[in-house]
Amino acid sequence: GATIRLGIAGYGNLGRGVQAAVAKNPDMELVGVYTRRDPAALSLPDGAPAFHMDQLSGHTEDIDVLVLCGGSKSDLPAQGPALAALFNTVDSFDTHAKIPEHFAAVDAPATAAGKTALISAGWDPGMFSINRVYGEALLPDGETYTFWGRGLSQGHSDAIRRVPGVAAGVQYTIPSTEAIAKVRAGERPVLETRDKHVRECFVVLEDGADSEAVRTAIVTMEHYFDEYDTTVNFIDAATLASEHTSMPHGGFVFRSGNTSDEHAQVIEYSLSLQSNPEFTSSVLVAYARAVHRMNQAGQTGAKTVFDVAPGLLSPKSPEQLRAELL
Numbered sequence: 001g002a003t004i005r006l007g008i009a010g011y012g013n014l015g016r017g018v019q020a021a022v023a024k025n026p027d028m029e030l031v032g033v034y035t036r037r038d039p040a041a042l043s044l045p046d047g048a049p050a051f052h053m054d055q056l057s058g059h060t061e062d063i064d065v066l067v068l069c070g071g072s073k074s075d076l077p078a079q080g081p082a083l084a085a086l087f088n089t090v091d092s093f094d095t096h097a098k099i100p101e102h103f104a105a106v107d108a109p110a111t112a113a114g115k116t117a118l119i120s121a122g123w124d125p126g127m128f129s130i131n132r133v134y135g136e137a138l139l140p141d142g143e144t145y146t147f148w149g150r151g152l153s154q155g156h157s158d159a160i161r162r163v164p165g166v167a168a169g170v171q172y173t174i175p176s177t178e179a180i181a182k183v184r185a186g187e188r189p190v191l192e193t194r195d196k197h198v199r200e201c202f203v204v205l206e207d208g209a210d211s212e213a214v215r216t217a218i219v220t221m222e223h224y225f226d227e228y229d230t231t232v233n234f235i236d237a238a239t240l241a242s243e244h245t246s247m248p249h250g251g252f253v254f255r256s257g258n259t260s261d262e263h264a265q266v267i268e269y270s271l272s273l274q275s276n277p278e279f280t281s282s283v284l285v286a287y288a289r290a291v292h293r294m295n296q297a298g299q300t301g302a303k304t305v306f307d308v309a310p311g312l313l314s315p316k317s318p319e320q321l322r323a324e325l326l
């Protein structure tokens with residue numbers, strides 16, 4: 001059949017990752033990269049056409065699914081609803097506490113326009129969310145545990161970089177090995193947020209910035225840092241460049257439950273990622289395929305990964321999937 005034509009809205013880590021993922025999916029084609037900056041100034045590896053974001057409204061006939069690669073903190077709350085009025089979309093919105101609000105904001109314009117807008121795909125939210133649903137549904141008498149890291153968190157690093165006075169910065173999430181061992185052993189421990197992880201930030205200040213004000217703004221930031229023990233380390237730009245440029249991540253979703261008084265069951269899903277954004281983008285591209293199919297089937301409005309049947313992610317036909325993977 002015809003290829004699925006994708007656009008990329010926003011060219012940062014995820015935007016570059018989507019470009020890499022399209023190259024691995026022969027049924028996909030990249031139509032254009034759209035940016036709020038000067039498109040001519042982007043360095044696009046294989047010469048995909050670059051456009052200004054303002055040109056998107058003239059390109060609605062050229063793009064089957066627009067992959068939104070903006071930041072969750074400031075970009076997606078505005079870009080998600082505006083672009084869902086014009087295109088089928090996929091985003092990776094990861095401010096968990098605000099997902100219901102984002103869903104509603106995207107649902108109204110998408111429904112009105114007959115578009116399909118999948119929000120909060122990626123790995124968490126995304127693949128981890130699916131594993132939490134499976135765990136709860138299969139083992140109703142049980143506990144779900146999610147651990148992240150050790151890894152660099154895109155969402156949290158993005159949030160740090162938007163604090164006034166911050167020139168650059170990264171955030172690492174570090175899981176507790178004792179906590180993981182107890183969960184894996186089926187002990188069903190009660191763990192407070194603070195028992196499971198700590199957060200560690202490395203920040204480069206702007207000239208003249210007040211380090212204590214920056215530290216306070218970070219450690220008290222709602223939804224991102226206020227429920228964790230967070231340390232903020234101030235470093236120079238050279239140290240950031242030499243020691244903090246790779247973006248590894250990963251983590252675990254466990255469901256530990258009891259099917260009878262005699263038997264405990266433990267489900268474990270884990271990810272070990274050399275590049276968080278490249279993996280996230282690979283997930284976004286698979287979901288773009290599903291969004292295209294769902295829109296063609298008349299399933300419009302906002303959706304989440306819970307609404308997408310797994311077979312829709314695959315380029316293989318239902319017949320092929322039954323024969324090969326069932």
Ligand code: NDP
Pocket residue numbers: 009010011012013014015034035036037053069070071072073075092093094095120121122123124125126154155158276277280
């Ligand atoms: P980036 O900061 O790299 O990019 C975000 C936006 O910033 C881009 O769309 C781009 O918009 C702009 N931008 C990028 N580079 C520059 C630059 N050099 N100068 C000026 N502007 C720039 O974020 P990521 O791509 O790493 O992540 C995006 C979001 O993805 C995160 O906020 C996070 O919430 C989410 N995420 C979700 C995951 C999940 O599992 N659900 C996992 C990982 C990330 P423009 O081109 O228009 O200027």
